[in-house]
Amino acid sequence: MASFFEKRDPWGHNLSLWVVVFMIFITPVLAGVLREIRQENNVENWLPPDDPQSKVLAWHRKSFGIEDRILVSWEGSSLTDLRAERLKTLLMGTADEKGIRHGGSPYIQEVVTPQDAIQRMVEYRIEPEEAQERLKGVLLGTGMLKIRLTEAGKKRQEQTTQELIDKAKSELGLVLTVKPAFKEWVEMVDESEEAETIKEPIDEDEEQVDFKELVASIPAHDFQVSWSRMQPDAELTNQLKQIALSLTRPSILPEPLAASSEEKTDSTPLVQPTLIEDCFFATGTPISISIALSNPGDADHGAAVDAVKAAAFKAGIPAESLHIGGRPAAGAALNRMVKKSSWDTDYPAWQFHKRSVTLFSGLIGIALAFFMLRSIRLSCIVLLVSYFTTFVAVSVVPLTGGTMNMVLVVMPTLLTVLTLSGSIHVANYWKHAAHVNIKTAVVEAVEMARAPCMMASLTTAIGLASLITSPLSPVRDFGLYSAIGCLISLLMVLFGLPSLLQLWPAKPPKASEIDTRNWQKLGNALSRHQMMVSLSCLMLFAVSCYGFKWFRTETKVIKYFPDSSRVIQDYLFLEENLSGITPVDTVIRFDKNAQDNLNFLERIELVRKIQSRIEEHPEISGSISLADFRPVSEPLPEGASTFQKLRHAKRVNETERRVRESLESGTAKSFLHLADREVVLEQETANGARSVPVNEGDELWRITSQVAIMTDLNYGDLTRDLNQVTQSVLRDHAGTTHIVTGTIPLFLRTQEAVLESLIKSFGLAFAVIAVVMMILLRSPLAGLITMLPNLMPIGVVFGLLCWMNISIDIGTMITASVALGIAVDGTLHLLTWFKIGIEEGKTKQEAVAAALGHCGPAMWQTSAAVAISLAMLYPADLLLVSRFGILMCALVTAALVADIIFLPALLAGPLGSLIETSLKKEAAADVPLLQEGKATMPHLQHAIKRAQSEKTFET
Structure with a gap:
């Protein structure tokens, strides 16, 4: 043939x-x-829709109306920084007499500043200082480690600083970066012709928070230090503090004896003055802004991130100081880098091996x-x-x-x-x-x-x-x-x-x-x-x-970027100075029986107790829930009078009514959900799979915790710890259960x-x-x-x-x-x-x-x-x-x-x-x-x- x-x-x-x-x-x-070829790099879409963890996350997002969010911060920012409000206005537009906003970006649905959150908490009779502390590790950071010198240290500040750097390197292996002391941001009118002064009308009926007083409460200090993967509560941080506080000047004689050396005897004590008086973290700087994307923004993360950068520049924030994080930001950076691996126009044609x-x-x-x-x-x-x-x-x-x-x-x-x-x-x-x-x-x-x-x-x-x-x-x-x-x-x-x-x-x-x-x-x-x-x-x-x-395996998308990339530098800044980037949510379920046994204020306090226990975890930078927007409620004392009982019942009913009214709009909608249908959720735990039934009318309370993604943390251990902590609190309350969901369990799966x-x-x-x-x-x-x-x-x-x-x-x-x-x-x-x-x-x-x-x-x-x-x-x-x-x-x-x-x-x-x-x-x-x-x-x-x-x- x-x-x-x-x-x-x-x-x-x-x-x-x-x-x-x-x-x-x-x-x-x-x-x-x-x-016509398109790109898709959404890690949440990697698993099939019928995967149990994907089902839980989809139900969770739909129940609480969770949108993709971008976290924005910049160096030197604080609660008195007017650029935060400017950026919000540029992104959201300005509202007319009917409340309809004009201008803004079509990619942005909502912008939340820490000033907004503190103002809302104060309206619910929470002290501004307490509100600021509740937002620590969420929208407010502690910044770098602040160093306050003694008088002896101030006289030789350069030598003291160098000695601290050398000791940190030799004893702990830390490479310290030294920055000047924090200074409150002051607007320079002629500093940038591009900066736009845009102010929202102030509601005179609201009690306005004095943010200048909050910033002024940051203790005085002489300089600040930071290092890679810095965490305020880590053991390494405590060791560095001990080294800093132990620094002393070379031994000298007491002043009276120094003038007459012949009076010196063998028993004369030598004085070794300390150089550093205190080292501490202080809440309030830097700040971050949480930006929720609209449907067009969710469809095009790259355009949304570009819109935020353009608005930040107009607000007077230098591009080199701006830091952006969150899944949309990482996704947009990943898409850009994938394209650049095929064709990168940043390099000239003669550098073809890089192009x-x-x-x-x-x-x-x-x-x-x-x-x-x-x-x-x-x-x-x-x-x-x-x-x-x-x-x-x-x-x-x-x-x-x-x-x-x-x-x-x-x-x-x-x-x-x-x-x-x-x-x-x-x-x-x-x-x-x-x-x-x-x-x-x-x-x-x-x-x-x-x-x-x-x-x-x-x-x-x-x-x-x-x-x-x-x-x-x-x-x-x-x-x-x-x-x-x-x-x-x-x-x-x-x-x-x-x-x-x-x-x-x-x-x-x-x-x-x-x-x-x-x-x-x-x-x-x-x-x-x-x-x-x-x-x-x-x-x-x-x-x-x-x-x-x-x-062992690794699926964090951020780990696919080199250390020198801008997205890595942004994430490191945010996690070292502000909060963890990755959210993990603990949803607490109260069925009809639990709602009858616990009144609304008791349910709030139970959620607050769980949240407090979660925040004790060393890998949690901070958390937020509906309880943060309510003052702490004291339980009704034993032997209370009838009048006290009636007054307490009225307060409980009034609080529940207001919260339920705000479920359609306002703060509560993202943290509390009333189940409108029956569903059985399956979740894998360290002890095997378990089912969490949700019935119509159940109350679902959401606690969002922030976790670092740049560490080598085992997400399996973290999920197990959160399950154990939550269960230890709920085990004494019939009709309650919980489920841990969010990006971290998805990464684990x-x-x-x-x-x-x-x-x-x-x-x-x-x-x-x-x-x-x-x-x-x-x-x-x-x-x-x-x-x-x-x-x-x-x-x-x-x-x-x-x-x-x-x-x-x-x-x-x-x-x-x-x-x-x-x-x-x-x-x-x-x-x-x-x-x-x-x-x-x-x-x-x-x-x-x-x-x-x-x-x-x-x-x-x-x-x-x-x-x-x-x-x-x-x-x-x-x-x-x-x-x-x-x-x-x-x-x-x-x-x-x-x-x-x-x-x-x-x-x-x-x-x-x-x-x-x-x-x-x-x-x-x-x-x-x-x-x-x-x-x-x-x-x-x-x-x-x-x-x-x-x-x-x-x-």
Whole structure:
């Protein structure tokens, strides 16, 4: 039967021509499709909607009307800073006589300043100082550690400061940053022409808080210090305070004795005056503003963040002093960084390696192809096929309604290098065939490459497709689209590349270019020492795998940014000076029975008690609930008079009425919800899953706590602690229960899903590929042994990561299944030519040498091209892309070592014997059938294929 590349159309043209015409035709069509591609990097959408934690979070957000919020602060801000009110007005607009706002930003729904919150608390008869303390760690920060010097310290302030810096460095390992003492912000009218003075009308009926008095209450001090990951209540902070208070001047004599040195005796005491009088944190500076996004703002986080920055500049806040945090801010920064990894216009065109790390990675691979193939025309064809495959595969994403995400962004580079790998294999087959006969080279190259390339592409696709089992949507998308791209790559390697070679053939190679004597020598050496090599590789494999006992995962999006990025600097400022960025909510449920047993004020005090216990946790910077907007209620004393009871009941009823009236609008709507339908919520805890039923009419009280995201805090431990603290208070009150929800439990569930994905996807890929190997080698034991060189790269690289205590994130997780598929590529090529050698009657040592001689050059060339290309992703600012590149480089390198060292040693030993026995049995079974004329088509095809293989190998 004629090959595809030997056939002609009715007009006498090669079919290759129509393949190339089709490629040219679809190019402009797909280019238009690519313009419609969109990005989606919302971590809350990673889990499927039917996941229990996703259901709880969705119910929680709908019940309390929670919107995405941005936290804004700036250096030197305080409660007397007029820029806070200006920023609010610029974002919200000004209200007319009917209360309708004009101007403002369409991306913003609500702006809450600490001044607003304190003013609201004061209206409910809470003292301003108490209100300020309740907002600590939420909207008000304690700022840096403030240092007050003694008179002796003031006389030598520079030396004292330097001594404190040196001691903190030597004894605690802290690098202190020293800043001047806090100064109240004073408006300079001519300071900025851009600053706009916009004032809201003041309601004269309201009791106005004297914020100047609150700021003036901050104790006097001489300078401030801060350090990385600073936390006011941490043990490290207390140690630094002790060091500071222990600083003294060098020993001196008392003043009366200093004047007359001859009066000095051995008993004269030496005076060591202290240098630092006090060191403390003070609530009130800096301040932060909480900004809720509208529906348009939630749909476009980047535009919302830009609107906040523009308004802050108009309000007179310098851009370098502004700090923005929150999930929308991180999401917008992530989208920008994902785009920049593809094309960053901040760098000039001549700095191409920085302008586009992904494109530069692909170009490095192509440059390596030029070097290795030693043919400009052949390299250009390989380049064209590699990039065209990536172009088509990426176009599938918008064609199917998909979106790009931070995981999928590495797919183009991966497909480029995978296609490059297959193309180099085919190009090497073509060079061997063209050295004999240039006219039949394309047909013979495709015939030689078809079986191993198909098996390699299919096994790689299986490894990628196994990721579809993941509950995480970015991983599923990556697995699906990459598997599709792998099949497109196979078509291009077996049809696109040969078609271009047939229409535009390269020059036949020189004899020196296909000299494989060194590879055959390596094969002979490995065969002679196969036992030692095999045991060494197994030992390395086992020691590396021992590191899995320290395996851990990481899913915080903020961890994908480099420390030098602006978003990291913003988060560090906010968490070191103000509050934790990540909210975790504890929802307290009171059913009808609990509402009857506890009056409204008692329920408020119970919530306040739980909140107070939660705030004692060292990782909680602060919390807020409806109880913060109510004064503390004293319980009715025993033996109270009838008048006292009636008065207390009236106060309870009046408080409940006012709160319930404000559920539609006002403060209460975000902290108290009356259930309007029945629902059963499922939540995983340290003691297993538990159900929390919510019935119509139940009261749901929300306590929001702020937690740092930049620390190495174990969110599982935090969630368990919050459950225990809350349960310890509620256990004595029938009809009460609680549930912990928010972003932190979602992160915890996502971490678990990462681990589940890694195990399930890798297990499935291993099982399917192992079955394929068993069928291919016609021996279950041989199939399992063959998987050892394919498992070794993953075991060694991931095991060493665990040894080094490096967490596995969503980007590194996907590399395991990908690497398994890539490792099988070289294995299949080597096995194919080893079997051919055995079928020719060669010994195992001769077959190993011949197989390495034939496959070795292509294997190291493809591995070098892939590994070095992917290593070029390492400088990417987005750490997910950077880690993916360097980890894939390590895995591909380890796979090369396994395929050219470990596998040949196994083939020269027991694995080769199993394959040899299997082939002899198969050949013996075919002989009588051929002699008797009873052979079926598979038997005939196998005999013909064996004869062709022998002829090809001899050639």
